Every structure is written in C-alpha cells, then in structure tokens.
Amino acid sequence: MAFLPLFIDPNQHQGVVTFALLAATVSCLTFLYGLIVIFLTHFARRKLGRMNGLQWPYNESLVYF
Numbered sequence: 001m002a003f004l005p006l007f008i009d010p011n012q013h014q015g016v017v018t019f020a021l022l023a024a025t026v027s028c029l030t031f032l033y034g035l036i037v038i039f040l041t042h043f044a045r046r047k048l049g050r051m052n053g054l055q056w057p058y059n060e061s062l063v064y065f
Contacts (some may be wrong), residue, residue: 004026008018 004022008022
C-alpha cells in the first residue's frame with residue numbers, strides 16, 4: 001500500500017479528489033485482504049482443527065488471553 005502514491009501522475013493530480021480515491025483504494029484492498037485471511041483461517045481451522053498436533057497451539061494461546 002505504501003507504493004501506491006508513486007503511481008500518481010503529478011501532471012494529472014487533482015488535489016483532494018486524488019487522495020480520496022487513493023484512500024478508498026487502500027481501504028478496499030485492506031478490507032479484501034482481511035476477508036481472505038479470515039476465510040483461510042476459518043477453512044484451515046475446520047479442515048485441520050481435528051488433528052491433535054494443531055490443537056495445542058490454540059489451547060496454549062488461550063492461557064495468555
């Protein structure tokens with residue numbers, strides 16, 4: 001996300017409109033990335049959660065929270 005401002009053409013810059021569009025783009029990409037991570041975590045927990053080797057990190061992490 002940090003490199004997106006590099007693709008703004010200084011000759012075509014429109015002030016607040018350009019930065020608002022950039023902020024909306026970063027927000028949407030971050031939201032989609034979060035959804036993908038949540039989906040993959042949910043899928044992995046459902047498919048692999050029954051294995052004994054993968055249960056102990058989850059159970060141990062609950063001790064600290």
